Amino acid sequence: MNHPPTRRLLWSFALIAAVSLGLYITFAAVHYSWNWSSVWGYRLQFIWGWFTTLGISLGAMVVSIIVGFALMIGRRSTCMPLHLLSTGIVEVLRGSPLLVQLLLGYYIVATALHVGDPLVVGTVLLGCFEGAYLAEIFRGAVESIGASQREAARAVGFDTAQTYRYVIIPQAVRRALPGTTGQMVSLIKDSSLLSVIGIEELVQKVRIMNSSSYTALEGYLPLAVAYLVVTIPLSWYARKLERRFAYET
Amino acid sequence: MKLETRQVTKRYGDFLALDGTSFQTGKDARVVALLGPSGGGKSTLLRVLGGLLLPESGEVVVNDQPLPHEPDEALKTLRKNGFVFQGYNLFPHLSALQNIVLPLCAVHGFSESEAKERALELLTRLGLEEHFHKRPAELSGGQQQRAAIARALAPKPDLLLLDEPTSALDPVMTGEVLDVIRELAEGGQQIVLATHEISFARKVADWVVFLAKGRVEESCAAEQFFEQPTSALAREYLDGLSRYR
Numbered sequence: 001m002n003h004p005p006t007r008r009l010l011w012s013f014a015l016i017a018a019v020s021l022g023l024y025i026t027f028a029a030v031h032y033s034w035n036w037s038s039v040w041g042y043r044l045q046f047i048w049g050w051f052t053t054l055g056i057s058l059g060a061m062v063v064s065i066i067v068g069f070a071l072m073i074g075r076r077s078t079c080m081p082l083h084l085l086s087t088g089i090v091e092v093l094r095g096s097p098l099l100v101q102l103l104l105g106y107y108i109v110a111t112a113l114h115v116g117d118p119l120v121v122g123t124v125l126l127g128c129f130e131g132a133y134l135a136e137i138f139r140g141a142v143e144s145i146g147a148s149q150r151e152a153a154r155a156v157g158f159d160t161a162q163t164y165r166y167v168i169i170p171q172a173v174r175r176a177l178p179g180t181t182g183q184m185v186s187l188i189k190d191s192s193l194l195s196v197i198g199i200e201e202l203v204q205k206v207r208i209m210n211s212s213s214y215t216a217l218e219g220y221l222p223l224a225v226a227y228l229v230v231t232i233p234l235s236w237y238a239r240k241l242e243r244r245f246a247y248e249t
Numbered sequence: 250m251k252l253e254t255r256q257v258t259k260r261y262g263d264f265l266a267l268d269g270t271s272f273q274t275g276k277d278a279r280v281v282a283l284l285g286p287s288g289g290g291k292s293t294l295l296r297v298l299g300g301l302l303l304p305e306s307g308e309v310v311v312n313d314q315p316l317p318h319e320p321d322e323a324l325k326t327l328r329k330n331g332f333v334f335q336g337y338n339l340f341p342h343l344s345a346l347q348n349i350v351l352p353l354c355a356v357h358g359f360s361e362s363e364a365k366e367r368a369l370e371l372l373t374r375l376g377l378e379e380h381f382h383k384r385p386a387e388l389s390g391g392q393q394q395r396a397a398i399a400r401a402l403a404p405k406p407d408l409l410l411l412d413e414p415t416s417a418l419d420p421v422m423t424g425e426v427l428d429v430i431r432e433l434a435e436g437g438q439q440i441v442l443a444t445h446e447i448s449f450a451r452k453v454a455d456w457v458v459f460l461a462k463g464r465v466e467e468s469c470a471a472e473q474f475f476e477q478p479t480s481a482l483a484r485e486y487l488d489g490l491s492r493y494r
Contacts, residue, residue, distance in 0.1 A: 152338035155301055156400065157328035157356035166351055170342050245342075 032217070039218040042209040046219075049205030050226050056123050056201060057188045057230075063127025064187060068134025075139055086135075093132035098193050101125055106197040122194040130187045134180060141176035142168055174245035181238035185231045202226060250312060250408070250439045251276050252298060254465075257307030259293050266293040267304065268463035274456045275470065280434045282454035282471065283443040286486060290463040291443040292335075292412050298441055299410040300327035311408070328356055331401030335413040337393040339385040345372065345396040346381040349403045357404045364403075371399040375429055391422030398429055402438075409433065410441045447490045451475050459483045 074086025093101070102125055110121040145168050153163040195204035206219035252274045259267040267290050274281055283291040296302040297309055300316055300323045309316040317323050339348050349368035353359040359367065372381045375395040385393050394414055401409055411430065415423040427449050434440055434453045444450055450457065450471070457474040459467040459482075466480040478484050 148334070148336055148338050149340070151301070152334070152340065154324075155299075155327070155332035155334075155338075156352035157324065157404075158352070159324060162355055166355060167340055171340075174342070 034218060035213075035215050036218060038213040039209060039215055039222075042205075042213060042219075045205050045209060046202075046222065046226075049200060049202040052119075052200065052205075053188070053191055053202040053226075054230065056119065056126065056191050056194060056199070059123040060126040060130065060187055060191065061184055063124055064130040064134055064183075067128050067131025068138055071131060071135035072138040072142065075135065076142065090132045090135050093129055094136075098126070098129050098190055099196060101129055102193060102197050118194075118197045118199050122197055122199050126187065126191060126194065130183055130190070133183050133186075137176050137179040137183065138172070140179075141172040144175055145171050174242070177238060177242050177245065181235055184234060184238075188231055188234075189227065250274075250278055250281070251310075252278070252281060252441070253308075253310040254294070254297070255308040255310070257294075257297060257304045257309060259297060259302060259304045265463055266290050267297065269307070270294065270460070270463065270465050271307075272458055272465040272468035274458070274468065278456035279437070280440045280442065280454045281456045281458060282450040283441065283458050283460060284445075284447070284450060284483075284486070285460040285466075287445075289460045291460055293463075294458070294460060295410050295412050295441060295443045299330045299332060299408060300324075301332060328404075329406060330408045330410055331404070331406035333394070333397045333401050333409070333411045333414050335416045337385065337390070337397050337417075339393055339397055339400070341385050344382050344384055345377060345388065345399075348385075348396060349400045352400065353403055367403055368399070371402055372396070375399050376425075389422065390418045391425040394418065394422070394426045395429055398426070398433075402433070408439050408441060412443050413445065414442075415444070415446060445490070447487065459486070461486075 071086050071090055074082050075090065077083050077086070102122065105125045106118060106121050110116070115121055149167055149171070150163060153167040158166060191201055192203035194201055195207075200208070202223060206223045210216060210219045253272070255271050257267050257270045258265065270290065283294055285291055293302065297304050298311065300309075303318060303320065303323055316326055339345070340351075343351065346365070346368050349371065350359075350361070350364040353364035353367060354361060369378070369381065372378055375398060377392060377395055377399065380388055380392055380396075385396070388396065398409075398411075398414070414430070415426050418426060423446070427446065430440070430442070431449075431453050440453075442450070442454070454471040457467070457469060457471045458465055459474065459478070459480065461482045467474060467478060467483050469479075474483070475487070478487060
């Protein structure tokens, strides 16, 4: 992994150039007349959609980490009803389509609870869905901290709470980081499904734009770029965090 | 120090690690060696004596004080003891210094600066003054084990319990660690030591408890044990170990 930076940079440029050329040839082979001028008029709509996606994703990330942590604690609990309940929630959330959860959650559950704002409901539902995956990532990380570390923690006199705070969680965070980053990237992309409950996030804005400007594909290229602008820095930042937490075991 | 167990049993699943174990040391044993074949119950007995494991039944008595049976009370007792294990068991995400400072602050109520002072004093005494900022993975096995000993000694424990502290080390590192333990013993630290290093036990121990199959076969003054072991198992064990050294 320790290549000299200049060689790394050169290779990056070479690969980007090669892929761009390949893409250009592919696009040129298909006779599709691109009509960018009619799409340009919708740029403000596009940016608004981008910010909506960003806002929902940030909110849902916070919800998902809280939900994931709570479900992980519940699944590890020795109290049987709590353990069963958490396991059941994780299985249902992970095992059923997000689309169904959004529709039932918004039109049935949220309506029954008299919560009308689709942005709030959508953010919470998305957060719960991704939280169920995070719960399993967190649980794997916590359970990978071996019995000898727990014994060492007890031996220096830590009680259960101190063992988690000083020994298990700091080590588990590092092991959970790669999986959590992947889940966060998924979350950002999954937020496109929120259009089914009437939220005009980025994908929905592009659909509207395509149909009202009588274009078919123009919106989707900037759409891909708009997602990558968020997800690539996120992955980069996560790798930086991983290095900060890095230590040999 | 006086150690005593009465009919102590401890099981792991179906495996009976301690099977009604009873013994008693002399009144002023200072270094007690737990000897015996692997799987005989040495490590379990050491943990039970230190309050780290609670037995299913029976009594453990240290200096005429019975150890408590409920986990919270047991935690208070074990905080007066220091433990060192075979596989170092330092916290890998913390430096040698932080490994010592953290328990002092979190458990024993030291201030950050007091704890640092105490940790540096011990690390220097154990020859680690140049390595205090390193994480366990950057230390050799012997250095890790000395850091673990420093962590155990930091709160000035009544009892220092060492569970095969040199079993994972090569002969040179074993020498380093045994030197440290001998110095501690000569300095008056009360020690319980589970080990296979017979010649070392012979030098430092004043009492020997010999276990096999979860039972104490012999508990007597060290001199007597090494000169004239009474149980056949102990004789066999000593012969086996001295065959090649």
